[in-house]
Amino acid sequence: MVDFVSLISGKWAIPILYRLxxxxxxxxxxxxxxxxxxxxxxxxxxxxxxxxxRGLVTRTVYAQVPPRVEYRITALGQTLRETLDSLAQWMRVNADQLRDPVVRSV
Incomplete structure (x- = not known):
């Protein structure tokens, strides 16, 4: 589990992967x-x-002027879809139950 969290940690990891x-x-x-x-x-x-x-994305560089670089999700990366969909579903279902991150005095 730690390896998975490390893979998708960071503010932008999931939005990038999911878009691809x-x-x-x-x-x-x-x-x-x-x-x-x-x-x-x-x-x-x-x-x-x-x-x-990590084999989740391929990068293709086209030798032209100006240079063109394209990225594409790999078959391995595509296998993350179900996992990310379930995380998104969990968030939709439970968002209203999550506590406000602002620390409140008791």
């Missing part, structure tokens, strides 16, 4: 950045490199 899963087609970097705004270019690059190293 839902689209299930090649996505240009700039399109992905707009889809998960307001993520910075540096953070998106970091997350995509991590996902690529």
């Amino acid at each position: 899963i839902v689209l299930d087609c090649p996505v240009r970097f700039s399109e992905l950045q707009r889809a998960v705004a307001p993520i910075t270019q540096k953070e998106l690059t970091r997350q995509l490199r991590l996902f690529e190293q």
Whole structure:
């Protein structure tokens, strides 16, 4: 479980993965950045490199001017869909029961 949490930890990991899963087609970097705004270019690059190293995303570079780079979810990454869907469903069902993060004095 710790490894899974490490994989999807971070503010942007789930939105990036879920966007790639839902689209299930090649996505240009700039399109992905707009889809998960307001993520910075540096953070998106970091997350995509991590996902690529773990086999969740493929990166294709086209030798043209200007250079074009596309990202796509892999078959392994696609297997996360059911898990992420269930997490989203849990949040919808239980959101009103979650405590406000503001600490209240007793």
